[in-house]
Amino acid sequence: MTDIRVPVLIVGGGGCGLSSSIALSEHGTQSLLIERHATPGRLPKARYINQRTMEIFRQFDIADAVYAKSMPLKYISRIRWCTSLAGDGPLDRKTFHAIDSFGGGSLRHYAEDSPCESTLYPQVRLEPLLRAEAERRNPGKLLYNHELVSISQDARAATCVVRDRDSGREFTVVADYVIAADGGRTIGPIVGSRLTGATELADMVTVYFKADLSEWWDDDHAMTTWFVNPDGGSWSSGVLGKLGPTRFDRHSEEWMFHFSFRPDDPARFDETKLLPRMRELLKLPDLDPEIIGIGHWVVEGVIADRYRFGRVFLTGDAAHRHPPTTGLGLNSAIQDAHNLAWKLDLVLKGKASDGLLDTYETERRPVAERNVSWALLTFQNHPLTDAGIGLVRGNAEVSRKNFAAFFADDDEGRSRRARLDQVIGVQRMEWQAHDLELGFHYEHGAVVRDETFAPPRDPMGGRYVPVTRPGHRLPHAxxxxxxxxxxxxxxxxxxxxxxxxxxxxxxxxxxxxxxxxxxxxxxxxxxxxxxxxxxxxxxxxxxxxxxxxxxxxxxxxxxxxxxxxxxxxxxxxxxxxxxxxxxxxxxxxxxxxxxxxxxxxx
Missing domain, CATH: 3.40.30.120 (Glutaredoxin)
Structure with a gap:
């Protein structure tokens, strides 16, 4: 392969990089994508796709392909908190509370504001679909098992050295602009990006497995169950979620189970203890799942100090990283790609000045700040929910007494359940963040402001107000x-x-x-x-x-x-x-x- 000249080089073949490739192709601008891995990872990673992202997929004629394989809204319309999945003890297989989520159940107003429903489609399956769509639009321009070695730039172009990891051969790519969709692993440190915010909040382990849990999973519409155990909290006890891929009710073939550990807990890397812990928490001593993969990741909420470094633009996880609560990470990344692609296209075609590209950071960084802060806030709500349930960390005996009192058919039980109902009214910020998903807007950037003011935003994030004010998403009608x-x-x-x-x-x-x-x-x-x-x-x-x-x-x-x-x-x-x-x-x-x-x- 000879050296390459290309308008845009995309580094990273995850959801953000592939969406960038698709968007640029749709606009008519050529790009080259490199990805250091030969194939997508084996872990589901992000799985929730919100309405705004599905609108973007609709614009690029991808939505129908996603909906054809993803988990329909009715099967992700509820979140619940339970004591255990199985067991025959007096406190086993009980549900503390359930809440409607993501536009399902009672949240019918979501359908009034968008032509698209939210859905669930794990990234491990979304990325191959996006890869096929990107390759169809830009054949031969996606290079997997290729990594960036170095990058330099001047007033005319960015010069990148790329290595073929199969052969070891290196070649040069000269690009007008570079999109860093590499998760911050390579380009960020090279250009001097600094990520600041809350780090090492929890060390997470995800077990991705196959099993038939239909005998015990008794709610076809529940997407996720948080297990609150007297010996721990909801995150430390475990979170179990459905993944499909062909059955989306209680007969889901694949599942993901999250554990959290303190960052200094040596047990977080001892995978031999994970299956016994799953069996104990689920009260399924004979559970023998097929383990597909085990992943380790750290909960953090950080944002880059800058999004633009000359001809380099940071996107997705290279620019911002979120706690998983509210599911804003992958969605924000794809929305970054959507914002940047049309601007690059117009600048490269001489229809706009390079100054238009500055508005990518002007517009998207405040949205990321809001989303990261929101995800941190909803992450911090979980101890509040545990307290509303009656969990006393470190005191299993008192916790069990509280749980028994919670389910009792008496005045105290009714009061405890009413209290939790009020607490969940706060926790709804995580699963009913309709305004966060559709209501983000741009006060400055590639807009002409008028004399009007933005409508007040719901502090709980649930009420979205559609307006045609400049900077806002065009309302669906x-x-x-x-x-x-x-x-x-x-x-x-x-x-x-x-x-x-x-x-x-x-x-x-x-x-x-x-x-x-x-x-x-x-x-x-x-x-x-x-x-x-x-x-x-x-x-x-x-x-x-x-x-x-x-x-x-x-x-x-x-x-x-x-x-x-x-x-x-x-x-x-x-x-x-x-x-x-x-x-x-x-x-x-x-x-x-x-x-x-x-x-x-x-």
Whole structure:
């Protein structure tokens, strides 16, 4: 293989790197991906895919392939806390509490806010699907068992030395830009990235196994069960979750079991003790599972001091790492890729200045700060739940008495159960974080702010408020064309900007046509209404749009609102040209004559 010249080099073939490859291909920009491992790992790792990530997959025509194999929402619609899975003692096989999760059960409002349901699809299976999709779009440009050796950069390009781990041969890749999706293992230390935050909160062990637990798992709709044992807490006792892959009810073929240890506990590396501990905690002394893999990982909540280092951009775990609570890690990583790809595409094609790439950090880092803080907060809620149940750490005798009192059919039992119900009202932050998943927005960056303020965010994270305010995700509304119903989110595809107008906004439409023709920007205009290109049969859009019939909303390729005008304007071309100049970070020398200004920040 000779040395390679490529617009974008992606380092890392996990969910973030593969999503970056897919997104760039969809926009029409070439990339090369290298991954040091020959095949995906054997551990499930992240498994929850939220609505926003499924919307991204929908935009890239991947959602149907995921839904065809993933665990449907009805089977992940409940989280519960139990004493044990089996056993015949007076406190065995009892449920302390259950809560609806991720849009299932009573959480029907989730379906009103998105065309997509949340789902469960372990990363060990998601990555091969994404790999196949990336290779189909970019054949021959995914190099597995290849690792980055070094990277240097100047004002013209980044020069990377790559090693083929099979042959040992090294070659050079010269790229305009580099996406570091390597989990922070290689590029971060090279460029001097610093990760700060809470580290070594717990040392986790995950046992990934096959077994038939249908005789004891008695809730088909429960995704995860937390076992609270008198001899430990919920995390230290164990967490058991379904994984499918073909049965999603109590007959799930594969499972994952988490243990937590203190970082200084030598038992965390003694795998011979894990199966006996599982048997003891589940009260299944004859359990003989097929162990698929055992993984060790540390719970931490950290974020990089910078996301951009010249021509290098940190994404996913290289930029931020979350406790697993609320399931924000993989979802945030894929959303990073979604944000960065369209910006790289426009800069490489000369339609935007390099300054647009600075907005990747401006927009995504505050979201990561919020998500990391949220995951830390929900992680710290678990001791509160244990206390609400009546667990007294280090005192098994008192804990057993409390458990017996909890299940008693008397006034004290009812009071204890009512108390736990109130405590779980706090714990719902972890599994009903609807606003965290859909409500994140960008106050600064590639947006033109207007005079309005963002709606107050629910401090418990549950209430999402859809708005068309610049910086926010375009609200989902059901619209129709030619007898087919679709979502407003379906209007932005293949890297297009979309100008959504009312039915009396011809000036905005003509301005868009003129700007797209003169600047070569992919811009689609859409009228929604009774006389428009798309009908609004349920009046969903009318209730959400917050513009008049002569107004307009400009939507970015990543489905975030970039600009809006509630009414018409006598100089529609000038106003819309200025909006594009602000969004794309262009210098404007005349109305409609925006030109890129190249710049690289070292």
């Amino acid at each position: 059901r619209i129709a064309k030619d007898g087919r119903e679709l979502s407003t989110l379906d209007l932005a595809e293949k890297g297009n900007f979309v100008l959504i107008t009312g039915c009396r906004a011809e000036a905005w439409r003509q301005a868009a046509i003129q700007i797209a023709g003169s600047e070569g920007i992919r811009l689609v205009t859409v009228r929604i209404g009774d006389e428009g290109d798309y009908r609004d049969p349920h009046r969903d859009w009318l209730s959400l749009r917050d513009i008049g019939e002569d107004g307009a909303i400009l939507v970015r390729p990543d489905n975030h609102v970039a600009w809006r005008s509630r009414t018409g304007h006598p100089d529609a071309v000038g106003v819309l040209s200025d909006a594009f100049a602000t969004i794309l970070k262009l210098d404007v020398d005349a109305v409609g004559q925006a030109r890129p200004t190249a710049r690289v920040v070292a």
